[in-house]
Amino acid sequence: VKEKVKKKFKLIFYRILFAIRQVEYMFFLNSEMIRSCKDLQESQYYIDKTGILEKKLAVYPSVYVEGAAASGKTTAVKMFLVKHPEMQFFVMDADRDRYPAAVWEKKLKELESLMREKPICVVFENLSENISSEVMELIAEFLRHLPDGCHGILVGRERPAEELLDLLWKRKLELISPETLRFTKKDIQKMVERAGSTLNPEEIYEETGG
Numbered sequence: 001v002k003e004k005v006k007k008k009f010k011l012i013f014y015r016i017l018f019a020i021r022q023v024e025y026m027f028f029l030n031s032e033m034i035r036s037c038k039d040l041q042e043s044q045y046y047i048d049k050t051g052i053l054e055k056k057l058a059v060y061p062s063v064y065v066e067g068a069a070a071s072g073k074t075t076a077v078k079m080f081l082v083k084h085p086e087m088q089f090f091v092m093d094a095d096r097d098r099y100p101a102a103v104w105e106k107k108l109k110e111l112e113s114l115m116r117e118k119p120i121c122v123v124f125e126n127l128s129e130n131i132s133s134e135v136m137e138l139i140a141e142f143l144r145h146l147p148d149g150c151h152g153i154l155v156g157r158e159r160p161a162e163e164l165l166d167l168l169w170k171r172k173l174e175l176i177s178p179e180t181l182r183f184t185k186k187d188i189q190k191m192v193e194r195a196g197s198t199l200n201p202e203e204i205y206e207e208t209g210g
Helices: 002-042 051-057 073-083 101-115 133-144 162-169 185-195 201-208
Strands: 062-066 088-093 120-127 151-156 173-176
Touching: 051 062, 051 073, 051 151, 051 173, 062 073, 062 162, 073 120, 073 151, 101 120, 101 133, 120 133, 133 151, 133 162, 162 173, 185 201
Parallel strands: 062 151, 062 173, 088 120, 120 151
Antiparallel strands: none
């Protein structure tokens, strides 16, 4: 009987270890995703917009970054992670990872277990109206119970889904609007000067709106 119990506990141990290794490998893959962004810190074509993320996450456990395609929202998030190497992170891409709700639930539970051991920032990329209400509710429930020191960053082109609204009302989630990511006149001035361009920053701002 003792041998059977011993084998059973050994099997459980290896299953847990395997699950942890899987998640750690996913973290490694995610780190590869943002490595290419490090060069942007020295680029003349990049304006750092990570300050708003730092300010909001110092107050709120989670933020929702809203913006149109190519508005810089994903780059801002990636650069935020590059600037904070002390923060371990995990990326779930809703457009790429089109899992059924049961798989999302399992992955989120794995993350919940890890979060009890160390602070983690979870990024939910490409949230859209195509995501089922069931999956959005799983994400909302996950964010409701983030341990201290852990954060959630949601990135989407549309306004937050209905399932996330109570998080906004209860100040567990803060919206970062598209206007926040737009270039100011000073930002455009910096880019023009770095590029050695003769373009007029005022005219660029008036034409593009930032």
